[in-house]
Amino acid sequence: MASGRHFLQIPGPTNVPDRILRAIDAPTIDHRGPAFRDLAGAVLEGSKAIFQTSGPVVIFPASGTGAWEAALVNTLSAGDRVVMFETGHFATLWRDLAERLGLAPEFIEDDWRGPVDAGAIEARLAEDRAHEIKAVCVVHNETSTGVASDIAAVRRAIDAAGHPALLMVDTISSLGSIDYRHEEWGVDVTVGGSQKGLMLPPGLSFNAVSEKALRASETSGLPCAYWDWRGMLGANAQNMFPYTPATNLLFGLREAIEMLQEEGLANVFARHDRHAAATRAAVQAWGLEVLCREPTAYSSSLTAVLLPDGHDADAFRAATLERFDMSLGNGLGRLAGKVFRIGHLGDFNDLMLMGTLAGVEMGLGLAGVPRQSGGVARAMDVLTAD
């Protein structure tokens, strides 16, 4: 049994701050009573600020995958064509889910090292004169690669093609960490999850919904029961839920929203940018390669690092866990064994980052991965430069 705190530096689930643990640690209340209505009112209203929208945010007791499914089944019909962009593993999983639901996803393929190519989406939509494509689905921050995409540019691409497709965006690992504006960027459905930037345990997921998406839900044909927005929104209007909500996680959500508001979203985003920059400085000093090949698309919530050929990232991660009690993210899908991922999101500060980077620098050495020393020192320079 290790002494001291475990370092949970995977890009979600993230460290849950004591304030949120204390908020969750309460007797479960009657979800049809007056105390619950105050809680529901606070989280339904407060979530809007986090998504930067004035429209409704639906909260499901589910992992993020549930909110992916909800976005699709509320708005689309069997056989509908959907354009998706292959940013990495999570985009691929969402594509697979769309296929299993009976949709016809068209995947714009890419090499898992760059952001969404808005130009490719515009070209694809421009060819679709009959408007058979019903939605464009993209991942804002691709957690398997550490690449963040420009969602406003995707909106502009859809508009430039004069196409009516809905825009759906997965923000599970960016919400509350990287600037994201549901309303200003004209997104129709935003998918969120509790266990990353929102600093909560897993178990809640979200759909922020535009008026256009609500209209689409009136004529959509896919079977939709548990995920039905209309039942949810009808009950939410009375600060109620149509089935038993995850009450104690909602206590935590109320606290998380308060914490993000106290710090100020702009400061939260700047903190993540700064920690990401310090992490990349360390990676560069070690002589290793960041997986993201476009500096304008670096993720501020995690960094995926390529190991030199012939070195197994999972052996390095196992050594780091064993020796320093630190969990780092693994390579997912085709990146298995080739990369490790450093999560620097959520409830996090300078010294937690330094502990993390020291663990990586020592772990690389112990695992026999060729690297230069001095990464930790470079990161300290970045953190003390401002």
Ligand SMILES: *Cc1c(COP(=O)(O)O)cnc(C)c1O
């Ligand atoms: C974590 C994550 C998911 C998956 O969410 P689950 O809660 O595991 O269902 C989906 N998309 C992205 C971008 C993620 O980071």
